[in-house]
Amino acid sequence: MSLPSAGKRSTRVPLAAKGRRRVRTAIRWLLPVAAVAVFGLWTANPFLTLACFGVLAALILLTWRPGEPPVLAFAVSYQWLQVSTKVFHADVLGVPVATMFPNAADEEALWLSLAGLLALSVGMRVGMARLRAGPPGQARAEILHFPIARLFQAYFGLSILALAGQGFAFAAGGFAQSLLAGLTLKWFAFFLFSYAVLVKKRGYRWLALAIGLELVVGFTGYFSGFKDVFFVLAIVYLTAEARFTARNLARVASLVVLLVVLGVVWMAVKMPYRKVISGGESAQVVRLDFGERSKVMLHMLLDLDLGRLADGMEGLAERMAYVDYFGQVVFMVPRVIPFADGELWADAVRHVLTPRLLFPDKPILLSDSELTMRYTASWLGAEEEGTSVSMGYFAESYIDFGRGGMMVVIGAVGLAWGLMYRYFLLRKVPRVYAFAAAVTVLINTNQFEMHNVKLVGGLLMSFLVTDAFMRWILPFADSWVRRPSAARPVGSPGSVSPWTR
Numbered sequence: 001m002s003l004p005s006a007g008k009r010s011t012r013v014p015l016a017a018k019g020r021r022r023v024r025t026a027i028r029w030l031l032p033v034a035a036v037a038v039f040g041l042w043t044a045n046p047f048l049t050l051a052c053f054g055v056l057a058a059l060i061l062l063t064w065r066p067g068e069p070p071v072l073a074f075a076v077s078y079q080w081l082q083v084s085t086k087v088f089h090a091d092v093l094g095v096p097v098a099t100m101f102p103n104a105a106d107e108e109a110l111w112l113s114l115a116g117l118l119a120l121s122v123g124m125r126v127g128m129a130r131l132r133a134g135p136p137g138q139a140r141a142e143i144l145h146f147p148i149a150r151l152f153q154a155y156f157g158l159s160i161l162a163l164a165g166q167g168f169a170f171a172a173g174g175f176a177q178s179l180l181a182g183l184t185l186k187w188f189a190f191f192l193f194s195y196a197v198l199v200k201k202r203g204y205r206w207l208a209l210a211i212g213l214e215l216v217v218g219f220t221g222y223f224s225g226f227k228d229v230f231f232v233l234a235i236v237y238l239t240a241e242a243r244f245t246a247r248n249l250a251r252v253a254s255l256v257v258l259l260v261v262l263g264v265v266w267m268a269v270k271m272p273y274r275k276v277i278s279g280g281e282s283a284q285v286v287r288l289d290f291g292e293r294s295k296v297m298l299h300m301l302l303d304l305d306l307g308r309l310a311d312g313m314e315g316l317a318e319r320m321a322y323v324d325y326f327g328q329v330v331f332m333v334p335r336v337i338p339f340a341d342g343e344l345w346a347d348a349v350r351h352v353l354t355p356r357l358l359f360p361d362k363p364i365l366l367s368d369s370e371l372t373m374r375y376t377a378s379w380l381g382a383e384e385e386g387t388s389v390s391m392g393y394f395a396e397s398y399i400d401f402g403r404g405g406m407m408v409v410i411g412a413v414g415l416a417w418g419l420m421y422r423y424f425l426l427r428k429v430p431r432v433y434a435f436a437a438a439v440t441v442l443i444n445t446n447q448f449e450m451h452n453v454k455l456v457g458g459l460l461m462s463f464l465v466t467d468a469f470m471r472w473i474l475p476f477a478d479s480w481v482r483r484p485s486a487a488r489p490v491g492s493p494g495s496v497s498p499w500t501r
Contacts, residue, residue, distance in 0.1 A: 040052075040053060040091070043091040043094075044090060044091055044093075044094050044095055044096055044097075045090055045096060045097045048087050048097060048107075048110060048111075049087055049088075049091060051111075051114055052080075052084040052087055052088075052114065055080065055114045055117060055118060056077065056080055056084075058118060058121065059073070059076045059077060059080060059117060059118070059121045060073055060077065062121040062122060062124065062125045063076055063121050063124050063125065065128070065131075065133065066133075067134075067136065067239075068133070068239065068425070069235050069236070069238070069239040069435045069438060069439050070235060070238050070239070071235050071421070071438055071439045071442045071443060071445075072124050072128075072417060072418065072421055072442060072445070074231065074234065074235055074443075074446060075417070075442060075443075075445040075446040076117060076120055076121050076124070076414075076446075078231075078446040078448075079117060079120075079446060079447070079448040080114075080117055081320065082320055082321065082322040082323070082448040082449070083110065083113040083114060083117065083322075083323050083448065085317060085320045085321040086100055086101075086110065086321040086323055086324075087110065089317055089321065097110070101324065101327055102327075102328070103327065103328070103331045104331075105327050105328075105330040105331035106323070106324065106326075106328075106330070106331075107327075108327070108330055109323050109326040109327035109329075109330045110323055110327075112326070112330070112394070112398065112403060112406070113323055113326060113394055113448075115407060116394050116397075116406065116407060116410045119407040119410045119411040119414065120410050120411065120413060120414040121414060122411055122414065123410070123411040123412060123413065123414025123415035123416075123417070123418060124414040124415070124417055124418040124421075125414075126414075126415055126418060127414065127415045127416070127417065127418015127419040127420075127421065127422055128418045128421060128422050131422050131425060131426070134425075134431050138431045139195075139239075139430075139431045139432040139435055140199050140240075142430045142431060142432045143192070143195055143196045143199050143200075143432050144199070144200070145482050146192060146196050146432075146481060146482055147482075148193065148196050148197060148200065148202070148203040148206060149206075150480070150481050150482075151189065151192050151193035151196055152193055152203075152206045152210065154189040154192075154193070154477070154481055155186060155189035155190050155192075155193045155210060156210075156213075158185055158186035158188075158189050159186045159213065159214075159217075161183070161186075162183040162184075162185075162186045163217060165179060165182075165183050166180075166183065177457060177458070177461045178461055178464075178465060180458075180461075181458070181461040181462040181464075181465040181466075182465050182469075184440060184444075184462060185440060185465070185466065185469055187228070187232055187436075187439065187440045187443060188436045188437065188439075188440045188466070188469070189436075190210065190229070190232055191232060191235075191236055191435065191436040191439050191440070192432065192433075192436050192481075193206075193207070193210065194207055194210070194232070194233060194236045195236050195239065195240055195432065195435075195436075198236060198237060198240040198241070199240050210229075211229055211233070214226060214228070214229035215229070215262075216294070219266070219297055220290060220293040220294050220297050221286070221293075222274060222277065222278075222284055222285075222286055224263070224270075226262060226266070227259060227262070227263070228443070230255055230258070230259045231443060231446070232439060233255065234252055234255050234256075235439055235443070236439075237251065237252060237255075238252065239435060260316070263312075263316045264309060264312040264313045264316050265301065265309070265312060266312070267311075267312035267313075267315035267316045267319065268304055268308045268309055268311060268312030268315075269297070269300040269301065269304070269308075269312075270315075273296060273297060273300055276288070276296050277292075277293050277296060284388070322392060322448050322449045323448075325372060325376055325378075325389075325390075325392065325395060326391065326392060326394055326395040326398070328375075328376035328377070328378060329375050329376055329391060329395040329398060329399060330398065332375055332376060332377060333375060333398065333399050334402075337374075337375060339399065339400065339401070340399050340400045341400065341401075342400045342401065343400065344371075344396045344399055344400050344452060345397070345400050345409065345452060347365060347453070348452040348453040348456050348457075349456065351365060351453050351457065352453070352457045352460060365453060367388065368388045368389055368390040368451050369388055369390075371390075371391065371451075372389050372390060372391045375391060375395070375399055376391065390449050390450065390451040390454075391449075391451075392447075392448050392449040392450060392451075393410075393413070393450055393451070393452045393455050394406065394410065394448065396451070396452045397409040397410055413455070417442060417445055417459075420438070420441060420442060420459075420463055421438050421442060424437040424438040424441070425438065427470065429470060429474070433470065433474065437466050437467075437470055440462070440466050441459070441462045441463050441466050442459075444458065444462070445459065
């Protein structure tokens with residue numbers, strides 16, 4: 001379903017106007033980044049600090065498309081934060097960043113990571129090449145036909161299914177990955193719901209309730225699932241309020257501050273909380289029901305003091321700065337361990353192309369922690385002990401192909417993400433549905449630490465499941481979700497055409 005255009009001209013942006021808009025966008029981003037970068041010249045790491053801000057500006061300019069959900073810009077910017085945190089931490093302490101690492105190769109890993117992020121963004125840009133912008137305001141006009149109450153019901157129902165389905169997914173054998181991908185469809189409904197609230201400027205109580213539910217569920221789980229709702233909400237806000245203004249920037253910054261505070265609290269209680277809910281076992285299991293977990297978490301939150309919060313802040317900084325393992329890999333490979341010549345990526349692709357449902361005897365890959373220990377000479381707890389630590393796909397690409405080859409592979413990863421984004425935005429469905437699908441699939445591309453097997457398999461399965469949902473289920477759900485009386489005759493301004501696939 002799509003909004004009809006008034007003619008070909010209305011869907012095209014004149015080249016001169018398009019160029020001026022890009023220049024204005026560039027200036028708006030480059031000026032504040034340049035102003036902050038100037039102060040970086042007086043830090044303990046002037047060149048690295050300046051490079052970090054320069055790369056950030058380039059990432060935004062390469063991946064941001066005005067009027068569309070900046071899910072790819074968010075993904076690469078979050079990875080940039082994971083790379084740059086170590087530099088900023090050293091600047092705050094007033095020490096060279098080399099003193100924050102156990103060996104000299106870690107600083108090289110920082111430069112390689114920044115270069116890799118540029119390669120990733122260039123790949124995304126190529127994947128989105130010649131993707132024309134839709135008619136201005138089309139998604140905003142479409143969402144007016146969606147009752148907020150119906151969208152909340154859809155989100156709430158899918159959230160209940162996701163919560164109940166987690167236990168079934170892990171016991172589903174060969175169907176586990178597809179079921180887990182299906183559980184993420186709640187973000188499709190959440191995008192539509194929160195976008196409708198922000199565009200219509202009403203229903204904020206329902207939005208607050210949804211955020212509260214996600215916080216409770218996230219804080220009472222084994223992992224820090226509470227952050228996902230803030231990631232999606234930030235993207236929705238930047239989609240609804242596309243203008244680069246001080247007010248919009250301040251509102252997004254407030255979300256970031258709130259997320260940092262919640263992250264500090266989670267890091268302060270994470271280890272004792274996990275020990276209790278796992279029944280004392282050193283494994284990634286939950287032995288307590290939801291009510292019991294809620295009581296345990298509430299008790300621990302009430303017992304927090306400044307000392308534990310300070311430890312949580314330090315732990316969050318260390319957790320965010322995810323370039324340490326890459327530095328250890330650069331030190332070990334090829335000095336101690338030879339390059340793998342594509343073995344890790346070949347295993348990842350082979351693992352995805354041979355689903356266990358059809359190949360029940362396929363070998364089990366090494367766990368994330370075991371692979372990290374092999375290439376970093378570090379000791380880490382295995383998954384059976386409740387720990388799973390990955391080097392990240394940047395490090396794995398370096399192990400396979402070295403400095404230059406890793407840039408080609410990472411660029412290809414970005415190309416795949418850009419093509420996925422392009423695919424959804426070219427679907428013959430309401431544009432707001434295309435936005436929601438792109439965010440649902442690509443929101444999880446923000447993890448610098450992702451193991452390449454999970455990166456390829458998880459993202460591909462999410463893409464296939466979301467595409468199947470849009471193709472076979474959404475056309476029927478659409479008639480329930482939208483208000484039938486709101487539809488106008490086809491061809492009138494703001495009308496909605498019949499569904500086409």
